[in-house]
Amino acid sequence: MTKKLRVGIIGASGYTGADTVRLLSCHPNAEIKVLTANTHAGRAFSDLFPQFSGIDLPLMIEAEKADWSDIDVVFCGLPHGTAQDIIVNLPQHLKVIDMSADFRLRDSRVYEQWYGRTHDAQALLESAVYGLPEHYREKIKGANLVACPGCYPTAALLLLLPLVSAGLVDVDDLIIDAKSGVTGAGRSLKEQNLFAEVSEGIHPYGVAAHRHAPEIEQELSLTSGKATLVSFTPHLMPMNRGELLSVYAKTAKGVKADDINAALKARYDLEPFVRVSSPKVFPATRQVRGSNFCVLGAYDDRLPNRVILFSTLDNLVKGSSGQAIQNMNIMFGLEETTGLQQQPLYP
Amino acid sequence: MTKKLRVGIIGASGYTGADTVRLLSCHPNAEIKVLTANTHAGRAFSDLFPQFSGIDLPLMIEAEKADWSDIDVVFCGLPHGTAQDIIVNLPQHLKVIDMSADFRLRDSRVYEQWYGRTHDAQALLESAVYGLPEHYREKIKGANLVACPGCYPTAALLLLLPLVSAGLVDVDDLIIDAKSGVTGAGRSLKEQNLFAEVSEGIHPYGVAAHRHAPEIEQELSLTSGKATLVSFTPHLMPMNRGELLSVYAKTAKGVKADDINAALKARYDLEPFVRVSSPKVFPATRQVRGSNFCVLGAYDDRLPNRVILFSTLDNLVKGSSGQAIQNMNIMFGLEETTGLQQQPLYP
């Protein structure tokens, strides 16, 4: 491949946008040609993120004023609810990789119920492909619009889809205790995201009411073949990046953690970004920080017929920007790991 | 009360010892007369903890060399396994408040199985009272040896004992996802406690193998009237103090979170240190940091017939030193809140 992909990023001023820039700046087959951020139009990207002042980047402009004529692909980092209105008006030749929630839920009534507005791009929604490469790779290859999964759903589904598919766990009794760093909430100015409100403490949030629950349930239901609900409780951790899901599950008769680990290993053996932990080592967010990896592991519970499952990833990489670039690589026939081979930064 | 209690602290050089000193230094009815720490014998306590250099404290000595003749009560902050050997040799007139695990498990075979040594003080073990004041206050009043509960069991039992007792939750399906700050591991020199191994990351530990599980089960079994096992999975948090238990429970028929909150409120209405959160606010470790409070709360799950329960406390205070002093107050007929009325330090 000699010609570089010409890339635009819409809504680049958040942490997701910044991590997309970070990763693309080392991607040998892509160059950033458009950056939009409406409230910061006219400014340099390095005004917002001085760590990039050594890179040559276009000025930020308003999304409506961008010239898309020679752009190949756009990443959309806008908030949910805003993304669909912009994306529906983009020119047809553009491949779109949406990191918002606007095209994740296949049923627009569910979207409406959880996101508080109507879905006004129904045709696009129907054409969108759920961007979880390890499970939808073939569809992603031909997609014009890829809806990247939420960070929690990515972690949950990489862990659970193979187990539900193989009938190894009881899909009606899945309890997901989720723990995430603060960047999952973006760069928005909310009191609850202030340093002094987050450091040296933890707390649950969105109890029984988090929008990632219906997304997880949608995919589990498709796999299990029946309407599936999960218990899903997120907690805020005093750290920037990373999330860990602790999943408590009932096993099918006679199934032990070893069987589950073996099934996960078999399923992901050829996948470059999914790893199964050794029995001696528990998954930890520091094993994935800054990287596109997801680490899984299963352990027998002391309660009979139960296992404790873990899944961990970096919410800004495999949970967002990294997975988006992985999707780009697939859509354009590039080696899937291109630009995504950084090892975790630890400490 | 005019005469002050004369207090000794055995094994004072750890974080538990330091927090006992911190709290007792403001206790109007107690004075610290003996501090032992064998590896630091002869040194000033403020050498180890310079924050106390303004307080008048005795030099640290070896436990074996302490003169207990005019001491009223000793707190023991030694590690489990070591505590029993020291305590068994203390003079009879001393009231003993043990913050180790050595006298918590009523069955010495269970102790042996989980703590890897025999229990060699069987008579003492039989006389020991489990020091959870809200549930054993009357026995504590007359006790000579109080075994303070572990930090996780304190949080778990304050939450669950009233619910199991009233039959509001299914005792056979209790899943406890526990999250703790680092001081729960003490001041021991282990690689896993280094700053760079803990900050900016989280991970589970002791999966299906943590010693606080049998302690929780012992008390739940006593209350439920049958052998009870729980799923218990602790996680290390990048913070100093505080722990949060997220408990996933099946409810008895028709029972909702409101019923559970009402039951908890009724049970703890007169308790000075246990609070039930309002439905709008989720329990958070920052609500208890540095204080002797425990905050509880119940919320309906989206899964039918399930609730999500939380319990939070400061592992060094209500989970250790604070509760120990609360027990001292009870044992000596003092107002139970004496010296324990500090409000949480937040931020």
Added chain:
Amino acid sequence: MTKKLRVGIIGASGYTGADTVRLLSCHPNAEIKVLTANTHAGRAFSDLFPQFSGIDLPLMIEAEKADWSDIDVVFCGLPHGTAQDIIVNLPQHLKVIDMSADFRLRDSRVYEQWYGRTHDAQALLESAVYGLPEHYREKIKGANLVACPGCYPTAALLLLLPLVSAGLVDVDDLIIDAKSGVTGAGRSLKEQNLFAEVSEGIHPYGVAAHRHAPEIEQELSLTSGKATLVSFTPHLMPMNRGELLSVYAKTAKGVKADDINAALKARYDLEPFVRVSSPKVFPATRQVRGSNFCVLGAYDDRLPNRVILFSTLDNLVKGSSGQAIQNMNIMFGLEETTGLQQQPLYP
């Protein structure tokens, strides 16, 4: 003293207000009768700070609607620029302890230059006493309006005033490298205070332009007898509480660190809240966290005729609320340490 002081807090919704409540709730001679917070009028204080839900506190009201008739003393936690307009309209019988910057600078032209508005309460300004108890105790006793020093000036002046006064250091070459936790910036919603902007990193701010510099210079000039400038560079630290000043100073001929430590010890020997560190231990913020202590220390530099000086305190306590309460105790003839004897919380 049998009757409790009746206290009001204006602008109670910030961290300073919260720490004033925390400390007063354990003060045996004071009770909080009025809490104002205009944007939160009508709400419970525990809505903003759930850690106080166990304390009986008045609802928050608008400052303009408060009934001050039976109040003895008010603490003002409003931002600078706002405080003077409220304070000037308070009834005459009230003793006022202002924690803002509005009455710290004696020269209203300097105030105008640094705070960007005119000073419209000139008469009050002239009557205000600078509330650094260790140096203005006698004036504070009779004051009706006490202007509590800024957090950095408190740390700087406790360290430097005795040294400048005794001619031990060269007042024309003082270099102050200041480091503070985030609560120094209050609870305001600014991007730079978000967790992800602060944790795992440090940076200078307000270089050569921080408002605490002229305040330090005012007091140093009064002591030295000549117009004095200092080099003052603050840095933001990834922690909640605490600040440390590292001061680089030239010494008078032959003066060594030992002489300076001796002078500091002599000066503060009877002061309950100022301590001089032992030569073996460097001052550390953890020695003062949550407490009203300030710890000082001097060390010889390798450069000839130079010393390295440190001063550390908790910016919310000795740097704000604690010092305010210390001033209240002085103004009302109470034992100066009343309600302020908590030991540092560490870890």
Added chain:
Amino acid sequence: MTKKLRVGIIGASGYTGADTVRLLSCHPNAEIKVLTANTHAGRAFSDLFPQFSGIDLPLMIEAEKADWSDIDVVFCGLPHGTAQDIIVNLPQHLKVIDMSADFRLRDSRVYEQWYGRTHDAQALLESAVYGLPEHYREKIKGANLVACPGCYPTAALLLLLPLVSAGLVDVDDLIIDAKSGVTGAGRSLKEQNLFAEVSEGIHPYGVAAHRHAPEIEQELSLTSGKATLVSFTPHLMPMNRGELLSVYAKTAKGVKADDINAALKARYDLEPFVRVSSPKVFPATRQVRGSNFCVLGAYDDRLPNRVILFSTLDNLVKGSSGQAIQNMNIMFGLEETTGLQQQPLYP
């Protein structure tokens, strides 16, 4: 270049070793063939650092048992004092890049004074090149042994060498207030590196006695042409990576911050890893985290004829492993930025 460099890492089990592995794993012209770590011989590197379990790496062996016959270059990550004894016995064909302090000080008497042992490899010491590429590039090209500078000296010298060389600042009055994350202390088991001893607090250490002072002085003296001392005071920050030096300097007559920034820009204009900050933005560790960049900046002080200078880098990258790889690239005629182009990880 078609054949990859065959690389060995001696003393790979520390954080420096881990970061060398992290960076080399993405280096297109190098492959890791030997890993030594005597106390962990026989184990997989991923046992110590599970984040690397997806990479194919050799087992760790004892340094004495390594087969160096087909190795091109070794990185030495041993502690000072140990490194010289190993390096002196390595075969002659090996290029050696030492990240310890053993070959940094050109005068073995100074080494002996600060590091507490004799230097027993005097011939090697004389042949060693100080591995600061921006100032010793030509010598590094032909070196067989490169002594990588300490992290603080790298930050200090990149900032100060051009200024001292051009006579812009007074070399006799340099005051360096240094602030570093914890990984600067390595992975050693010391109480002062425990999470609970570091988080939520700051403190100075090694006051007037840090080993990096003579190293800075050595290079400044060479440049200034006279024996030079500096005031150097390091402080420990509650973060993993990154360091910031705040340098307080007197300027030559009429020299302002603009002149200094212009001089730095001119000096480093063609350097890929050194950047001068814009006047609006202060250098911050988060601008360099995980990357090989160093960011500099100068600002006018309020004190006349004084400037405030900053220098920031990631102590594990430009301060250690990254600079070591930069040296390797130079020694072997590779493009100097190869494998080092990762952008900073922020948040």
